[in-house]
Amino acid sequence: MFREMFALTLRALRKWVRNPASIMPGLFTSLFYLVLFGNSFNPANLIPGGTSGPASSVLQAAFGGAPTYITYLTSGVICIILVFNMAFGGIDLVLDRQLGYLNSLLTAPIPRAAIFLSGVAQNLVKVLVLGVLTFIVALLIPNGLQLPGSFNVLDLLGVFGAFIFLGLGLSFIFTALALSVRSIDSLVAIVNFLTLPVMFMSNAFFPPSSFPDWLKTIANLNPVTKANEAARLLLINGSLTSAQVTTYMWDMVYLVGFATLLGVLGYLAARRALRPE
């Protein structure tokens, strides 16, 4: 089971690494969001004294204490990268079906779960690499991500721990979706319908405290919001107060639950999709 899963995951990642161009679109997306969106939509530019005057502390408080807008935005962009690339990562799996590759797997004595889990694993690894690159880009750009002095390796693990569970849940469901659809067109249609609401009904760009109530309610249930909340606590504060630790833990519980639920649903859907026709 794990040997087959590992072999299939390795095949996909090998292809990915050998084609450096495949990583560029994702990298450019994060660069555009961080540099272009981060500077043009910066709320501090709208308010007189937003960058240094008394208004700046009001803004900082609204943005969870983030010293700059891009510091707040970085986590959101990583989540967006995660959602988008996870969703479109399924295209490779649809192609495998269309080219007959999937059939050659299905006639081999490979557990169906190994086929599903290798799809989950390859997507997760790909987007996490992009997530790490986005983090590095955010650190390198001028007026970019400003980490607190106390930020350490454990905090970094805590940040990516949140992204990993968000990514895992997304990978479960998008892999199952990719195995279930028969054409790239239908995958793209579904994914386009899903990704924008997930992105806007969250705290990826702005704090939900400024949203109307109905949107706030939805945004607070969105796992993207939970992942950002957990990651931002560490990215903005470094060492956490005990109240912040509790918030972080509850966010993680929520994300683990989200991943588990989608894991079960995804597996059932994939098993159905891989049944004999």
Next chain:
Amino acid sequence: MADIITAEDLTKVYRGKVTAVDHISFQVREGEIFGFLGPNGAGKTTTIKMLNTLASITDGHATVAGHDVAKEPGAVRKSIGVVPQELTADDELSGRENMVLMANLHQVWRASANSRIDSLLSLVDLQEASGRKVKTYSGGMRRRLQLVMGLLHEPKVLFLDEPTLGLDVQTRTRMWQYIKQLNKERGLTVFMTTHYLDEADSLCDRIAIIDHGTIRASGSPAELKEAHGGDIITLTVSNDKEDLTAFLSSIEGVKGVTREGRVYRIRLPKTEKALPSIVAGVVQKEAGIEEISFSKPTLDQVFLDVVGKSMRDEETSQSDSAWENIKMERAR
């Protein structure tokens, strides 16, 4: 020899509407090359898919290597090798990497995997190219690689779906040699579908012709040719004073005579038996023999007789039914 594949009333109905395979029964014996022939949309690929566990069985039942296909799909998958119509070797990986991947997927351990990979690659003359990415391979090399990719776990039965599709004549002949070699040297049972009648004729021990989801004829190529084709003597006489049709038809062994002016086409199972009486009779009638030739039957004739159209018409004509279009769409 024992039967290694059995199908009884095997039926596939897609979405409760389209009957792709309609109650077919056949047996494949251990160690033989069995050919499944038929026009597009006849049900060849669907039959293979049912035997390969890719398609569920609507009705009837089938066994492969002693395992019930519907009840023990895992055991069936362990005993079969499948070489699909589509080229599924990974372009971005080298030939050897593709083989290693297949070995891993079939639980062949590293030590035995390496020696098997070497021997299979050299069998199809791909040793030298094994380090190159598959995207640099020619069509023939890809087919050869794919052929041995299906053999790493030493299956009992190899399914070949159109193994020489799109290859030139020379490369096809070489593929036939490899398939024959595998069959002879390793005792591998081969179940293959093909469009090419000459391919079936030269490779297969036995053939079944399938059309509209049912088997129309089966037997060895020689049996089929004798039953459906027979030899044809083409006789050109020097004068057409007298119509010889009735006379020629009365000769023992002659199955049919058609006349076009001075040319008679005489159908009979075996030329050798009736030829002396034909020649003697024509001389006696003073018709004068200008030219006489005879041709051995081909599977083309059999196919024409059984399906009602030749394979060549089939290849060029537009497929008319919606189902054929769906199948072709999926094949792309």
